Amino acid sequence: MVLLVYLALSAAICFGQKHLLSYDDLKFLLINNLQKTDTFMMAKGYTITTKNIRTNNRTYSSVSGDSHVDINVRQDGKRLLIEIETNILSQYDLIHNSIAQYIDKQSTTVDVQTYQVKDLGSIYITIADTAPYDPLKREYDIHIVPDKRITAYN
Secondary structure, three states: OHHHHHHHHHHHHHHHOOOOOOHHHHHHHHHEOHHHHHHHHHHOOOEEEEEEOOOOEEEEEEEEOOEEEEEEEEEEOOEEEEEEEEOOHHHHHHHHHHHHHHEOOOOOOOOEEEEEEOOOEEEEEEEEEOOOOOOOOEEEEEEEEEOOOOOOEO
């Protein structure tokens, strides 16, 4: 009986984190083209809200109640630039805990945390209060700029 309860709880927790992007997911997105990004994001449960073929921009969204994750992917030549806008603390924690050791103390300011990750590139995180103010909710804006030698495969 205890095993059954444990399995049910672990399945619920794993299903609840299905929409969250991890460090490995970000690496996968940066080295693959936009078509593979579309497939991957739809498998993660996101919907494509904006798709501009001419400018190579995509916006993926996942909304659950008052929580949201919006991911903007822009192709600039052979590089993909990723921006994650969310108010889900666990999404921020998942990325932050993976890159916390790579903080760039010289570039970090009061408003922007800067990380220089060896095999990924630069990550800039901005944390802001929500409007209307809620002490339990914050807005997280995460920008991933790949290193110049990391390009997307076609």
